[in-house]
Amino acid sequence: MASIQELDKMSKEERAAYEAKERAxxxxxxxxxxxxxSQDLNTVTVFVPLPSGTRSRDLQVVMERRKLKVAVKGGETLIEGELFEEIAKDDSSWTIESGTLTFELEKMSAHIGSHRWWPHVLTHDPKIDTTKIQPESSKLSDLDGETRAMVEKMMFDNQQRQAGKPTSDELRKMEALEKFKKAHPEMDFSNAKMG
Known part of the structure; x- marks a missing residue:
């Protein structure tokens, strides 16, 4: 994946071609x-296609806080691995319908108010670029005020990072430093560093 500096050096056409290639x-x-x-801020939904005629009694399903496993009893393991992040096991579930096992995994981070996008379900699987996730507008409007503000901040910060610009927290620190400089013109700020 190209760095922000490499992306900045690309022409508009080169960047569009690069991003299309990365998406593909x-x-x-x-x-x-x-x-x-798929996922939203609170839940990761996993769809596992099952061999024809498979019923719940034919499966070994393990759904733990950091582990997921689906195997056909006496047969192959369909998926197995460590989850990207802990789930709220008691609030998560799985069902079988139309030959598909569906997990509804409740993100533990959502339970503690620290919403974040998962780059992958299992840690050994390829990652997606979470900075490209755009929540559906209609869903965004359904959120309560505090959660919506937090999602909008995450979206703004992702856009700022992509453009190589400061995030909202960094902008706030810079603003505070500027106010402090104006209040204390006698001080030398030439070696001040933002951290």
Whole structure:
């Protein structure tokens, strides 16, 4: 993946071609997984296609705080690995419908108010670029005020990082430093560093 400095050196056309190539690569990696998945700020949904005629009693399903496993009893393991992040096990569930096992994994981070996007479900699987995630507008408007403000801040910070510009927290620190400089013109700030 290109660095922000490398992206900045590209022309508009080169950057668009690079981003299209990256999207295609990412999509090919995701298509090769033995499952499909989606997410919102609170939940990761995983869809595992099952062999024809498979019922729940034919499966060994393990859903722990940091582990997920689906195997056909006496047969192959369909998926297995460590989850990207802890889930709220008691609030998560799985169901089988139309030949697909569906997990609804409640993100533990959402339970503690630290919403974040998962780059992948299992730590050994390829990652997606979470800076490209755009929540659906209609869903954004459904959020309560505090959560919506936090999502909008995350989106702004992701856009700023992509453009190589300061995030909202960095802008706030810079603003505070400027106010302090004006209040104390007698001080030398030439070696001041933002951290």
């Amino acid at each position: 690569r990412e999509q090919a990696e995701q298509d090769a997984l033995p499952y499909k998945w």
